[in-house]
Amino acid sequence: MNDQDFDGRLRALEDNLPVQPMQFDATMGSSAQRPSRALSAIGVLGVVTASAVLAIAAAELLPRSDGTSSVGLSSPTADPSGQEATLPVAPSYGPRALSCGAGIGGNHPIAEFDIEHASEIPTIFPGMKRNPDLESDPRPAHVVVFGEGFVLPPTAGIGSPPESASSAVCVVHEGGERVLYPNVSLEGFTPPQTSNPGGE
Amino acid sequence: LRYGVNRREFDEIILPLYNPLQRRLLMIVRDQDVAADLTQEAFVNAWRAWHSFDGRQPRAWLFQIGVRLALNYLRRQAVWNRVRQQLRPQPEVIPSVEPDLWQALGALRPKERTALLFSVDGYTYREIAGLLGVSSGTVGSLIARARAQLRAAMEMQ
Numbered sequence: 001m002n003d004q005d006f007d008g009r010l011r012a013l014e015d016n017l018p019v020q021p022m023q024f025d026a027t028m029g030s031s032a033q034r035p036s037r038a039l040s041a042i043g044v045l046g047v048v049t050a051s052a053v054l055a056i057a058a059a060e061l062l063p064r065s066d067g068t069s070s071v072g073l074s075s076p077t078a079d080p081s082g083q084e085a086t087l088p089v090a091p092s093y094g095p096r097a098l099s100c101g102a103g104i105g106g107n108h109p110i111a112e113f114d115i116e117h118a119s120e121i122p123t124i125f126p127g128m129k130r131n132p133d134l135e136s137d138p139r140p141a142h143v144v145v146f147g148e149g150f151v152l153p154p155t156a157g158i159g160s161p162p163e164s165a166s167s168a169v170c171v172v173h174e175g176g177e178r179v180l181y182p183n184v185s186l187e188g189f190t191p192p193q194t195s196n197p198g199g200e
Numbered sequence: 201l202r203y204g205v206n207r208r209e210f211d212e213i214i215l216p217l218y219n220p221l222q223r224r225l226l227m228i229v230r231d232q233d234v235a236a237d238l239t240q241e242a243f244v245n246a247w248r249a250w251h252s253f254d255g256r257q258p259r260a261w262l263f264q265i266g267v268r269l270a271l272n273y274l275r276r277q278a279v280w281n282r283v284r285q286q287l288r289p290q291p292e293v294i295p296s297v298e299p300d301l302w303q304a305l306g307a308l309r310p311k312e313r314t315a316l317l318f319s320v321d322g323y324t325y326r327e328i329a330g331l332l333g334v335s336s337g338t339v340g341s342l343i344a345r346a347r348a349q350l351r352a353a354m355e356m357q
Binding site (some may be wrong): 006007009010011012014016018019020022023024114142198 | 219224226232236241302305331347
């Protein structure tokens with residue numbers, strides 16, 4: 001038996017092996033129904049879910065622009081008309097957008113995109129102040145752009161007052177490192193064609 | 201702009217590789233449940249790393265993730281498996297096609313099996329070396345040894 005025959009038999013063997021049904025649900029970015037090995041999946045899902053819950057909770061707790069808070073007002077039965085009100089549907093954000101503050105205080109990304117090198121960012125945002133570190137950063141990055149009225153994510157723990165910025169550019173590197181550039185002028189910025197606002 | 205930022209691309213390119221990866225991992229680990237678990241773990245990892253995928257050779261990219269998981273699993277389980285098999289033999293996979301060849305493959309070491317399978321796929325020694333974390337020369341030895349052992353085993357049957 002020569003190598004070619006042998007290789008053909010190996011391929012036939014592999015092609016006819018039984019498989020178990022797919023357990024991966026890409027809509028969640030994780031696997032389901034198989035608890036034995038799903039710890040990493042639970043980790044991913046847990047982080048995403050926890051981030052979403054925290055973001056939504058923060059959005060509920062933070063004062064609105066008119067100084068009011070939505071705490072205690074969004075019960076489904078609180079509608080004075082007596083009709084059951086439906087809960088608002090929270091927009092879904094990817095983990096990187098969430099880490100940049102999406103969902104907090106109504107923050108909604110107007111654009112999201114990946115770039116080969118973070119050093120390209122100043123050319124994409126010609127109105128941005130000069131930043132030597134960024135201009136020389138060769139790492140790939142995911143960029144999340146927020147428009148007017150961006151609320152800075154709290155950094156001093158629960159209870160710290162929210163700060164506002166006119167707009168912001170958030171740069172997320174592989175590995176999760178995040179740098180937020182508040183008050184970036186978006187003048188001259190055109191979202192790239194593959195921009196993916198609000199999702200990943 | 202980089203490749204692989206949305207789920208539709210992942211669904212179109214990577215999901216069809218689910219069964220091929222599961223079969224390849226079954227060839228390596230030889231346990232149906234473990235192969236299925238490792239496949240889903242590989243897909244979770246692939247989804248997490250999807251933003252970093254450069255769009256080239258998706259099969260090689262995914263299989264590399266899966267094979268590394270499989271070899272790590274086998275390394276971790278090596279001692280434990282020896283004990284466990286003495287207590288309770290694991291259910292044996294009996295393929296409907298080439299059962300003798302399957303049996304003979306079981307006598308090979310995991311890296312020999314893996315190197316042989318990827319050489320049959322047409323991977324270069326250098327690519328297989330990167331996959332296994334060994335030198336190209338070692339890959340040549342692994343493949344030669346695997347073929348010789350399999351040939352000898354098949355001739356005895």
